[in-house]
Amino acid sequence: MDFTLCLTSPIISFLVHFLLLVASLACPVLSSQSQILNQTFQTQKEFLKLNIIRTRLQQINKPYVKTVQSPDGDLIDCVLSHHQPAFDHPLLKGQKPLDPPERPKTYHQNQMGSFSENFQTWTLSGESCPEGTIPIRRTREEDMLRASSVRRFGRKIRGRVRRDSNSNGHEHAVGFVSGDKYYGAKASISVWAPRVTNQYEFSLSQIWVISGSFGQDLNTIEAGWQVSPELYGDSYPRFFTYWTSDAYQTTGCYNLLCSGFVQTNNKIAIGAAISPTSSYRGGQFDISLLIWKDPKHGNWWLQFGSGILVGYWPSMLFTHLRQHASMVQFGGEIVNLRSSGTHTLTQMGSGHFAEEGFGRASYFRNLQVVDWDNNLIPLSNLRVLADHPNCYDIQGGINRVWGNYFYYGGPGRNVRCP
Template sequence: MASSSSSSSSSSTAHRNTIPVIFTFVSFLLVLSSLTPVLSLPISSDPGHRNQTFRPHQHVQRLKRIRAHLRKINKPAVKTIQSPDGDVIDCVLSHLQPAFDHPQLKGQKPLDPPERPKGHDSKDAATESLFQLWTNSSVSCPEGTVPIRRTTENDVLRASSIRRFGRKIRRGVRRDTMSSDHEHAVAFVNGDQYYGAKASINVWTPRVTDQYEFSLSQVWVISGSFGNDLNTIEAGWQVSPELYGDGYPRFFTYWTTDAYQATGCYNLLCSGFVQTNNRIAIGAAISPRSSYKSRQFDIGIMIWKDPKHGHWWLEFGPGLLIGYWPSFLFSHLRGTASMIQFGGEIVNTRSMGYHTSTQMGSGHFADEGFGKASYFRNLQVVDWDNSLLPLSNLHLLADHPSCYNIKAGTNRVWGNYIYYGGPGRNGRCA
């Protein structure tokens, strides 16, 4: 009996002691659950660091920095347009756009249009008419303003840091375009002095399988040694869930003067590119898009150096002058370009442990041809006399041809052209 009584007493004491422990643990869980949205915010786009989390005070500090950054790049609007695809377009006075935050542009206004290259035919800029959805309801920005896609807190939060937001981060750049996670299928010319380039690119909606990857098709204007002094100007279309929060193909621009390290950005997300057009929003979605075995839609891209002032100008679509990159932004490109590239680029994070299934172009290989594969047509360069010329000595390069490939040709209608792209991961691409 003594043994039984002692056992009962011990059990009762243990039960009483357990109650406050359970209460404390439940209270802890309730507090933890209330903080979960804060604690689970990702802070890195590096696949190896995606499980890192913020402490509450770090989150508050980061939000303060983000909101300060948004006040800097989202300029006061004289008119705001809500796009059917979810974008908000602000009509900003031309001289208040982000470019004029640059010390060398403060107090200035956009320049007048330059002389277009000889041999340029704006009627050849598109197979079919393309537009941006924000203009679809017969609204536009007033004269004297430029349309700027508004950047949101969520846009910045998707990036691993404010410093990396709006930048094409590269870990090493080599002359053959290969780097650790960027893959290309490109045509290029080099060995001469180039004053610009022109091409028409058909627009697709490639599948991007990881938020931290992108798929783009663009023209590169390049100078430098492909070391830390690499200068590039880039324009075309891209799908980037991290940058835009969706899978739409969007018209974009990019520039760097130090191999993507500290200078440059996409679109108007830093002071650099000066927009002069009030009808096209850089970073806005392009519509309609090409379909497999169906109608094809393409955009014209032309970049050239103004013979008078030396700035690099951009034209989009059917003769729409978009704006310019001031020459003082660059080192080597203050002069001429030493290489021109046309083609596609994707990011392969290998987040699942194998090659990404992110598509390049249409997601089909070059060999499938028109209506199935992506193309660039009427590839041209601008020479010292501000004249458009067909390409000579065209080179082709595919970093991983079993994943994405490229082929070239020429005919009387399309001049120099390429087909390129692919599905990414497949039986031969692991």
């Protein structure tokens, strides 16, 4: 019998239509089941993520003896100094913070005014932590939920220093010295509140102490101020530190978000907002930072202002920096994600170009390095470089009052920087 003729019979035709009807009725059921399974999977995924976050928060946030509520919304926990995150490190377990080291011999320069340690919003009402404790900005669940990667929370995403700046959207305007052995660096950095237009971009101004080949063995120690909506949830400039011993891959972090930096000061909270800030054609405010290698124990210490010790990076965290640095950089860095297809409007420094000068452009002044004999000395070979001078630029100089200095920064996207 011819099969094609058979399909035309009423019974076969009815059966075909019936099967098509059953299939059409089953589709919404299958689709609904698929949606339920997908929702269940998403719920389990979110539950897993929250569990990971809460476990991480327990590691970061230590038991405290006192909490200070900052006017900007931060919670500052006063933690016993020997319970701080640094001592979670296997090589630091059971230790306590070291005594202050011998400080570098100072090269005389006009400091143009010095500021007290009362430079952070949380201390403006006179609050501080008791002796024997250190202030730590509390990390909250919402901080980690904002992060582009929970696994890498607290680390620079695709961090870079100037030599690698042509990739991953990191742009710089820096002064730098190289070609010698360096045992520290010092500068006064004007503080601004630049606009950051994307949650996952940042704008910072800092000192880099660098050693290694600029490959995967890169060691850096960093300190300065930054605006990072992803990390802090706001647009305040904040005092920060950073370190890495493998080019930002698996080691190091911001502030006290991992074991590493050992804090010794009970009045300065790393990661807390800075106040006041500079204003365009108005008052100018800067912070002085010194990083140097203790000649006796080899640890790298951080000093704020005219002599306030913040803490130190233990020498054992590093490979190349156990000996000395091979380069020092000073300046600004932003991340340009080009999320709208054009250059970002995120500002560097004051958001104004270097040529506008004092009161308008951001600056670094009194740049110095520490030599092999623990002396602070002026720079003899400072070079300046801007990756994208139409977006952010830099102009250096030297005079009797400011020593080595430069103005730097810019607005980002403009008619010359599309």
